[in-house]
Amino acid sequence: MGESRTALLFLAPWLLGLVLFTVGPILVTLFLSFTDYRVLSPPRWVGLDNYKELFTDTETFWPSLGNTAFLFLELPLSLVVGLALALLLNQKLKGMALFRTIFYLPSLVPTVASALLWLWLLNPEHGLINEALRALHLPAPTWLASPLWSKPAIILMDLWGVGGSMVIYLAALQGVPQDYYEAAELDGANGWQRLRHITLPSLSPVIFFNLILGVIGTFQYFTQTFLMTKGGPDKSTLFYALSLYQNAFEFFRMGLACAMAWVLFVLTIGATWLVFKSSARWVYYEGEKG
């Protein structure tokens, strides 16, 4: 049997899935985005109407995009926090396994459970966060009940779950060749210089990887706000994916939701492309050096 035929057999499940659950649906989404489709009656061709409606919709579409853009502030934050924790956990000290587990634990909590937990933590009256703030004589905001504080509340909650990307940084740190550090030390490099010239370049492929996943995840942010705020108060947590879900499954405007999905697709490709393009400047691959 030829190797190509064998390969085809091994790849068959994935290839079939690719057609059924990826390529096919993308094309159907594109088609439906040019139709008015309200599920109960067949789709009706309307050309660019859905897109026109979206781009002139200052009530929902633009605010949801703006909110999502705000959420992108979290990316650099979680990058720095995740990396800092990984650096801290990469030291050779006793009991490290325990500390690693502790920082990773929040990432294991099911989203529904963490949504419940954070609703309670952020409770303006009896939540732990405001109790702590009051104990420190700091102002205690109403968090999810305030359009000003709802987004910071969500960012705070997400940072708690930074352990997922931390684990990946940690794995990468353990792969950085130790002799680089020894050589640098002989040359008299201080801690900051070692971080800047050895650690960060060595980690750059992983930072890149986490950044791409972060971009995609941010655009798709859904469950937490669906459960905790339903987009409120005053649409301050109406993020793009939540708005898309509402159009599709609450207002049954599948055509419009498909147009939103395509806008999302183009935005994701655009953002990913930007990260890729910039990566030539700051991502170093081991293989390329030699």
Place this chain on the structure above:
Amino acid sequence: MRGIRYAVLVALSLLFLAPFLFMLSTSLKTPEKIFTATMEWIPSPVVWKNYPDAIARFPFWRYVGNTLFICALTVLGTVLSSSLAAYAFARLRFKAREPLFFLMLATIMLPAQVTLLPTFLLFRALGWSGSWLPLIVPAFFGNPFSIFLLRQFFLTIPQELSDAARLDGCTDFGIFWRVLIPLARPALATVALFAFLGAWTDFQGPLIYLHDESQYTLALGLQSFLGRHESQWNLLMATSTVITVPLIIVFLLVQKTFVKGIVLSGLKG
């Protein structure tokens, strides 16, 4: 120096643990204690009864059974289909390998929303909406992230082992099944853990496809607590604890293999 490092680690750990402790502590309080002004970490009295009360609120064991069933099949499907594809990408030479591999990586970056609606319409047309099939069947068609992870791992296994097996008359499937799969256990465990966590915590899938309360998963069943029982924070926190603890136990059991799987599979880049 060592002392300062420990102090920083302990302080940060407490910060990360505090929400859990708050959850535990609340889950053991009487309703009156919850709304008192000052924080009481160890409640008195400790109300263990909140736990049986909380899970008596909804068909807890049925939801556990539903979730475990979906998880088991999802894990099986993901591991089988992804490792097959990973073998082809790691070990077989064929013309379209590079473009197909790139295509697969590209699908990792695809927003789920782009395929969500037609997939929903497809399953509805098949009459699968309102059943577990939409949550299970796609797992048998390979998961790009898992394929990538396993492929990276297979590449670290010496080619000589495959060649030796081939000289002994092994087919590709034989090499895959008897040589690579047994050696790839850490990576397979990592993929299985990710698949398990994904299925156990999935919310949007069950939300869209399940309509009958008897079919609900834990994540979806828990949602009904929000809003309906909002003032009973002690019971809510007991329920959250109950669905979180199994995951922590599973993680502790596989932790070593899991970290090894990530390191060895070269996910580090």
